[in-house]
Amino acid sequence: MKGVFLIAACASVLAVFLICVFLFANGLPAMGKIGPLKFLFGTEWRPTNDKFGILPMIVASIYVTAGAILIGVPIALFTSVFMARYCPKKIYKPLKSGIELMAGVPSIVYGYFGLVLLVPLIRQLFGGTGSSMLAACILLGIMILPTIIGVTESAVRSVPESYYEGSLALGATKERSIFFVMLPAAKSGILAGVVLGIGRAIGETMAVIMVAGNQPRMPKGLLQGVRTMTANIVTEMGYASGLHREALIATGVVLFVFILIINLSLSLLNRRAENAN
Amino acid sequence: MQTNVSVTADPAAETTMKKRNTLTIGDQLKSYAKHPGAGVLAFLTLLGAVTTFALLFFLIGYVLVKGIPYLNASLFSFTYTSENVSLLPSLINTLIMTLVSLVIAAPVGIFAAIFLVEYAKKGSRFVKLIRITAETLSGIPSIVYGLFGMLFFVTALHWGMSLLSGALTMVIMVLPLIMRTAEEALKSVPDSYREASFGLGAGKLRTIFTIVLPSAVPGILAGVILAIGRVVGETAALLYTSGTVAAVPNSLMGSGRTLALHMYVLSSEGLHVNQASATAVVILAFVLVINGLSGLVARKIAKG
Numbered sequence: 001m002k003g004v005f006l007i008a009a010c011a012s013v014l015a016v017f018l019i020c021v022f023l024f025a026n027g028l029p030a031m032g033k034i035g036p037l038k039f040l041f042g043t044e045w046r047p048t049n050d051k052f053g054i055l056p057m058i059v060a061s062i063y064v065t066a067g068a069i070l071i072g073v074p075i076a077l078f079t080s081v082f083m084a085r086y087c088p089k090k091i092y093k094p095l096k097s098g099i100e101l102m103a104g105v106p107s108i109v110y111g112y113f114g115l116v117l118l119v120p121l122i123r124q125l126f127g128g129t130g131s132s133m134l135a136a137c138i139l140l141g142i143m144i145l146p147t148i149i150g151v152t153e154s155a156v157r158s159v160p161e162s163y164y165e166g167s168l169a170l171g172a173t174k175e176r177s178i179f180f181v182m183l184p185a186a187k188s189g190i191l192a193g194v195v196l197g198i199g200r201a202i203g204e205t206m207a208v209i210m211v212a213g214n215q216p217r218m219p220k221g222l223l224q225g226v227r228t229m230t231a232n233i234v235t236e237m238g239y240a241s242g243l244h245r246e247a248l249i250a251t252g253v254v255l256f257v258f259i260l261i262i263n264l265s266l267s268l269l270n271r272r273a274e275n276a277n
Numbered sequence: 278m279q280t281n282v283s284v285t286a287d288p289a290a291e292t293t294m295k296k297r298n299t300l301t302i303g304d305q306l307k308s309y310a311k312h313p314g315a316g317v318l319a320f321l322t323l324l325g326a327v328t329t330f331a332l333l334f335f336l337i338g339y340v341l342v343k344g345i346p347y348l349n350a351s352l353f354s355f356t357y358t359s360e361n362v363s364l365l366p367s368l369i370n371t372l373i374m375t376l377v378s379l380v381i382a383a384p385v386g387i388f389a390a391i392f393l394v395e396y397a398k399k400g401s402r403f404v405k406l407i408r409i410t411a412e413t414l415s416g417i418p419s420i421v422y423g424l425f426g427m428l429f430f431v432t433a434l435h436w437g438m439s440l441l442s443g444a445l446t447m448v449i450m451v452l453p454l455i456m457r458t459a460e461e462a463l464k465s466v467p468d469s470y471r472e473a474s475f476g477l478g479a480g481k482l483r484t485i486f487t488i489v490l491p492s493a494v495p496g497i498l499a500g501v502i503l504a505i506g507r508v509v510g511e512t513a514a515l516l517y518t519s520g521t522v523a524a525v526p527n528s529l530m531g532s533g534r535t536l537a538l539h540m541y542v543l544s545s546e547g548l549h550v551n552q553a554s555a556t557a558v559v560i561l562a563f564v565l566v567i568n569g570l571s572g573l574v575a576r577k578i579a580k581g
Contacts, residue, residue, distance in 0.1 A: 005396060008392060012414055015449045016410040074325070075328050078326065079328075100571075104503075104510075104568050105336070117339060173315040175314070202418075203421070205418065206513050210545070234513060256417070259418060259421070263412065
């Protein structure tokens, strides 16, 4: 029986190995054929003319993620401080399950919400089509809230109570003690939450496709449509063939490398947070 | 000791002490007037929390209000036609997909957790490798799983777009979740249980299956329920693995769309937006039930 358990334990190792092999084996040749520099830094994506430059998508993914972080992190940070330090005991449990529910809502439902509410709203307020980078930033900002709140709240909770009491005893107000003593002490945990949020935002696909407009060109402004790497794969994979299809898989490889870098920095941060405690 | 003190103390003196030790809202406001910076921070904290929960309520309320009027019997008819975009076939596909992926993922995940907790040497290189790969898996976005499923199950194994290809892609996706929750559940079973079982002459396997696993069931179940939620809501990983045929296939080797895919296709075609709204309600209902269940199970764990 021990052998059976051992084989089951190897499943995750095997899965990661297979994913790496199949993605790289199918994506890297295309990069070679197009030319790695032309592929990564080309600004034109015109599959019909054999032009495969994904720089617009890389830039769009980074912009949209940055926007989501700008919107999501402050709200998440204040909410987690509220949950950890201010929330009355009676309403804590319902609020906590509310955040869990928020994490459980599928991205397609968020996308639908953005499509029927956010996009028309932006169209009315600012003009244009509404399907824009702004819509994607706001929607992703909302979607990463539960992820960041969960990690940040436990980081704030793991700061020893004596820090807070010591600060109060020195005459600081409650707010000064929390924001200038406890939050700096929880720094690496909070940063880990933000990095986790970045990973969620950059990998999000369905919600972004429904609100971002998906035009494959360099991002020009908040109200213009953009296409992220994830959207590029899904919108064109259905009918792509030959080099076009391989270029889409190569886009997936680039995304995968981004995610691996984010994962690596996350585990480094977690190690630092553990050492700090 | 505590009770003795409060019984002997003068009740009147006790209430004055309590009053002195608790801040009323008025005191708090006065202190904010003295320290405006603190007041601003407190206000922002409250504002952040209100924003988060208002967004959640608004999202759920909006989806329900938009969709419930369009929920009608014809949406649940057995066949899908281009006039009547019934969601029943996708609902059945969702159930099949969830069942097949969990039947595979749950045993593999639980067995892996048993290996990590009961057999493996703590801190050995192999265990570290398993941990790192499981962490990597849980950070991979669903579209990358979708690409892999398409390249491996659909193309390399020649299974075509089918429920089986989709389900196996889901297995890899939920595996780290089940592994981690099962591992925590097994770890929280006290060692005294194992020692008592060994002391009575039971072997290792018997101890695991009759003593350790049954005590860890609630924790494992909570993880499995979360995994169900992931499968029900998944879209990007299934689009190019299970395909988007709107019927219940004859076998697992046939293509079929799940509810979330059904909703994506409807809203991206733009012809049946109302039916997409109704589908959103059904998906949300699933999510609410699943979350409620996992909450119940978690409470059961807390009670012991």
